[in-house]
Amino acid sequence: MDPSSFDEPQPEAVTPTAERVRDADRTRADILDVATTEFSEQGYAGARVDEIAAKTRTTKRMIYYYFQSKENLYLAALERAYEMIRASEREVDVQGLGPREAIRRLAELTFDHHESHPHFIRLVTIENIHGAKHIAKSESLPGLADPVLEVLSEILRSGRAEGEFRDDVDALDVHMMISAFCVFRTANRHTFKAIFDRDMLDPRYRAHYRTMLGDMVLDYLTAR
Amino acid sequence: MDPSSFDEPQPEAVTPTAERVRDADRTRADILDVATTEFSEQGYAGARVDEIAAKTRTTKRMIYYYFQSKENLYLAALERAYEMIRASEREVDVQGLGPREAIRRLAELTFDHHESHPHFIRLVTIENIHGAKHIAKSESLPGLADPVLEVLSEILRSGRAEGEFRDDVDALDVHMMISAFCVFRTANRHTFKAIFDRDMLDPRYRAHYRTMLGDMVLDYLTAR
DNA sequence: CTACGTATTAACTAGTTAGTTAAGTACAGC
DNA sequence: GCTGTACTTAACTAACTAGTTAATACGTAG
DSSP states (O other): OOOGGOOOOOOOOOOSSOOOOHHOOOOOOOHHHHHHHHHHHHHHHHOOOHHHHHSSOHHHHHHHHHHHHHHHHHHHHHHHHHHHHHHTTTTOOOTTTHHHHHHHHHHHHHHHHHHHHHHHHHHHEEEEEEETTTTOOOTTTGGSSTTTHHHHHHHHHOOOTHHHTOSOOHHHHHHHHHHHHHHHHHHHHHHHHHSSSTTTOOHHHHHHHHHHHHHHHHHHHHOO | OOOSSOOOOOOOOOOOOOOOOOOHHHHHHHHHHHHHHHHHHHHHOOHHHHHHHSSSSHHHHHHHHHHHHHHHHHHHHHHHHHHHHHHHHOOOOOOOOOHHHHHHHHHHHHHHHHOOOHHHHHHHHHHHHHTTTTTGOOOGGGSSSSSSHHHHHHHHHHHHHTTOOOOOHHHHHHHHHHHHHHHHHHTTTHHHHHHHHHOTTTHHHHHHHHHHHHHHHHHHOOOO
16 A cells, blocks of 8 residues: 555646536535645634635535535535545555564554545544534445454454464454554644644654554553 | 542533622633633634623623633633643652553553543644644743653653663653543544444443553553 | 722624525537 | 526625624722
8 A cells, every 4th residue: 555645635726717617527526625625724613615615616606506515515525534544444455464563564554544644634533523413414424434443353363363462452442542643643733743842743753653653552462 | 639629610500690790700710611611512613702601691791801802712711721731730649659650650640631621632632623823822832831741751761770661762752642542532532433333431441441551551661 | 978990781793604596508419 | 509407607695703882880999
């Protein structure tokens, strides 16, 4: 899995033109890209439909045409965030690795793609401010469960079979531990830097934090 | 340190009365309590000054009288959140404990008071959505650095002197690791439950997560 | 008791907001 | 070419929002 192949939404370059070309998919995607950025930067309540519209190549009317409401637009952005994260995690490949190597690989790849999608991390954080009430309305919610949980379960099972891993935690616990570290680094970045004068996303610290995460999970699982 | 002595802000019982009793401190505190709850539940952009006023025993005018603006009110709530967390951490007592016991104690006490102050955790999260731009205006910002960092440094130094702890991480790294776990449990609670059907704040899991945190930090620091 | 400053209540307001109405037009099918 | 529909632009709107103005009155000093 190559993190660089999963880019943040980038609004396409504006092409000034007087003619009106109809392209429903492009218009819809343009709105969704802009909205994702705007919601992740301003939050759900703080983002403005007028502002989103102004940053697209179309008008506010089309937002309602395609998405019906501000909430639906936000929900569409949120669903896409989850789907993209899940799609990338489906490509986690730990085949042929021992349990120790596999868990470290998985932790590091999780770290990588969290880092590649700060907008999506922030969207999840914002959705928690709203008590997950929007995602609760998503018809795709049942499919959002993390496929990496199955991979994790298999690694844990394998590690225990070899007498290497502790057996008082489940795959979801380990997933939580890894996610907490990766999410915190993005989600709490600004206050952390303001108070401690250390930007956790500064490239100078990247390798250190990446290793720290792998060590943390591995040391925990292999402790006696 | 007793977690139950640090309560969340609770608006005082309403006393219906036609007379107008002046008590500036009480009015100010009432506003701040209500605002803290409202901002932590709705976010900065989502909270409404009218709504905050309606939930106090006074009128919107007094919010502007005492706090001048919505932003100043939010900032006052935020500063108070930090000060309360810091005050409680100043009472962390690990005197007389060996490094291993001290680190576990500290991790667990951090866990406890994060759990006791969900509103404050959420306020910090919300402030990160806004890029820490409000707290940057706080005149008390220089005093918000975490006093527990000094305690942590001393524990690490002691653990290394006894040849028990690794030496490739600093006190801030360990603080980050502990905070990530404790913050995630509150800040991401809702989406986590929606997707994985596990409420991380459910009392049934409390002991498990508390032990998990202590083990995680200790196993990491003592790993060879 | 009076005066004054501070605290408080009540009503008002200009600008903003999510959403709506109306009109225009591209495009495919016939 | 005509028609109908989906896509698009432009303008409008009722309700909401943070903040303001005006009036009232409490509490204390003299």
